[in-house]
Structures are given as C-alpha cells and as structure tokens.
Amino acid sequence: MKGEFKTLVSFGLQKQTFAFDSLMVRNILAFEDNITKVPNSRDFILGVINLHGIIIPVTDMRRMMNLDEQETTQDTAIIIVSPEDKIESQFGIVVDIVKEVFEVKTENIMPSVYQNKMGLIESFVGAVEEKGELVHLIDLLHVVSQIDSKN
Structure with a gap:
C-alpha cells in the first residue's frame, strides 16, 4: 500500500543486519x-529467564541461523518479542547488538533473497536498504514455528 510506513527494530548478528x-x-x-538452562531443549534455546514474574524462553538467533558463535560483549542484548501479542507467546532473542529503530515505506520493502548456511530461519518477509546497508526483515511468526516444532 502506497504511503504506509512500517517501524522496524534493527539488530546485528556478526556483520549482518536484520530487523523485525x-x-x-x-x-x-x-x-x-x-539464563536458567532447560534440560533436553534444542541447541538454540539457551534457557529461560524470569522477567517480572513471567518465565520467558531465550533463543540464540546466531545458532538458529547456523552462524558462528560470538563472544558476549557489552553490546550483546536480549530482545523480548511477542509476535502474537500475548504474554504467553513472548520469547527472548539474543543478538550481538541492537542498532536502531527506523521507519520504512512499505513500498520500499524488497523481496528477500537471503541465503544462510542451512539454518532454521528460512522465512524472511523482505529486505530494505537503510543508510546504504541491506537489512533483512525476519518473519517472527516463522521463528515461533521453528521454536515450537521438533522439540
């Protein structure tokens, strides 16, 4: 739809930029x-945290995407998301750095051709150029389906 904007949060994983x-x-x-480890969980699930009395699973986005491990730095963050807008659907995503919040015209979102090393994230909703950098837009509902499947 022409003239509509979408507000995105961008973050870095290694030297690549993603957003949702x-x-x-x-x-x-x-x-x-x-983070409290959970026995017998998938390798990309780091465990759970207690956030204001709510137990939230925490995933490592690098592991989900089959990217190399990185050392934790002062920039490493956990983004708490709720793709279905329900408390029980919240989960945390560990990222190397939270970059910025920015707006993009929906008409400027391009189809994504992102290829990773056979990681679990296969669904992107597109890509956008921001400040001369290609930003891949992640489909969080697809991430939820990957977390919920094959447990």
Whole structure:
C-alpha cells in the first residue's frame, strides 16, 4: 500500500543486519548470565529467564541461523518479542547488538533473497536498504514455528 510506513527494530548478528516489526518488541535487556538452562531443549534455546514474574524462553538467533558463535560483549542484548501479542507467546532473542529503530515505506520493502548456511530461519518477509546497508526483515511468526516444532 502506497504511503504506509512500517517501524522496524534493527539488530546485528556478526556483520549482518536484520530487523523485525517494532510492534512485536516488548523489551530490550542487557545480556546477563542469569539464563536458567532447560534440560533436553534444542541447541538454540539457551534457557529461560524470569522477567517480572513471567518465565520467558531465550533463543540464540546466531545458532538458529547456523552462524558462528560470538563472544558476549557489552553490546550483546536480549530482545523480548511477542509476535502474537500475548504474554504467553513472548520469547527472548539474543543478538550481538541492537542498532536502531527506523521507519520504512512499505513500498520500499524488497523481496528477500537471503541465503544462510542451512539454518532454521528460512522465512524472511523482505529486505530494505537503510543508510546504504541491506537489512533483512525476519518473519517472527516463522521463528515461533521453528521454536515450537521438533522439540
């Protein structure tokens, strides 16, 4: 639809930039080692955290995408998202750095041709150029389906 805007939150994983709809973001936390491991969980699920009395699973987006491990730095963050706008659908995503919030005209979103190393994230809703950089837009509902499947 012409003239409509979408507000996105961008983040870095290694040297690549990704984003998703800011309306799905509930919180952004500094990364802390207070994640409780969950036995027999998938390798990309780091564990759970207690956020204001709500137990939230935390995933490592790098592992989901089959990217190399990175050291945790002061920029490492956990983005708490809720793709279905329900408390029980919240989960955390560990990213290397939260970059910025920006608006993009929906007509400027291009089809995505992102290829990864056979990672679990296969569905992108497109890509957009922001400040001379290609930003891949992640479909969070697809991420949820990957977390829920093959448990």
